[in-house]
Structure formats: C-alpha cells, structure tokens
Amino acid sequence: EVQLVESGGGLVQPGRSLRLSCAASGFTFDDYAMHWVRQAPGKGLEWVSGISWNSGSIGYADSVKGRFTISRDNAKNSLYLQMNSLRAEDTALYYCAKGTGLTVTRPFDYWGQGTLVTVSS
C-alpha cells in the first residue's frame, strides 16, 4: 500500500524557516517524480515544487522561487521542502504527491494527508 506521510509543519513567524519532510513507503521511491502542492484555507490547489526521480529536473512556482528548496533522499525514501523567508501568504496545508512516472510532466496518483504551515507573528 502506498503511503505518504508529511511532517514538519507548525506555527512560524514571518521571515523564519521551516523544513517539511515526506516519508514514502509501499512503492519504489526512486522510480517516481515527487511534488509538493499546497492549499490555503478555503482555497484551491497550488502546485509548489517538483523533482524528478534522480533530482535532475527541479522546478518551482514563481510564488516560492528563491525561497523554497526541494530535495529528495532516495536512500531514505524521503522528500523534503526547505522553506525560508516565510510569508503570511505561505500559510497552507502542504501535500506531498507522487508522480506517475520518472519525470515531472506526469499527473499525481497518490497524495499524503498534508502538514499545516501557519505563518503568523
């Protein structure tokens, strides 16, 4: 059974940093691209960042470019999102999502339950 479990969310002050993690199980992690998608309270889905199976392709939404860094550790079956210079508008539920193939230009077939990030003073 595929499982994606996010962690690392919480309340953080504007300008501070947070690192999210996603622990994956039930599939061969290094055979798939992975993504972070967020959802602000009461709003729609916003793709944040994605990474190919071997970290060769990495991309970011314009809203987080230069502040967030995605990475993965295939030996640990884990995905990460380092979030720096956090802003109030980064407040959201952050989902980890599995792509359906090696590359990032594929849909997402499994999602975690999300970890909540609240940016507030």
Added chain:
Amino acid sequence: EIVMTQSPATLSVSPGERATLSCRASQSVSSNLAWYQQKPGQAPRLLIYGASTRATGIPARFSGSGSGTEFTLTISSLQSEDFAVYYCQQYNNWPPNTFGQGTKLEIK
C-alpha cells in the same frame, strides 16, 4: 505560464442526473490533462489522466474528453459520494503543473 480556467465555479445537480464540468487552457496542453476530486477534509484523488483515461479504481460513470485547450469531465449519473470539488491540472508545460481554480459540485 499556462492558465487553467474551470467553469462553472459551482454546479448544482440532482442525484441521478448528469454533470458536465469544463476546463480551458490558455494554450494547448495536448492531452496532458488530469482531473482530481477532493472531498472536505481529504486529499485530492486522481480521477482522469491523459484527458480521458480513468485512474485505477475510478467508476465508469466518470469520463473525460477533449484535447488542446478544451476539456470536459462528465459524471453520467451522480451518486451522493460524487458531490465534491473537482480540479483540472495540466502537466504538459512544466514548471508549473498548473491547476484550475476548481468546480464545486453540490446537491440541488
């Protein structure tokens, strides 16, 4: 960046009836279009990919069509569990993998 526009924002339909949801891309995404369903308090679920291929375990009452810039999700006979928010997503031009703003399907 490709902009995905869904219509209508809210659709009211009676159980047993057909629902038709639309998604338009600001430029061609070929058939690289997916549909997701999200219920309150739950993560999104992949319904359709490649514009018309049902994901594993998705009932046959869900169907997708279209290519290029115009896409449709049809639910042939609405069941109570189908009332949710639906999102389209393009994955042709990356980054980003753009989502539409969503269509809320509610009980009439």
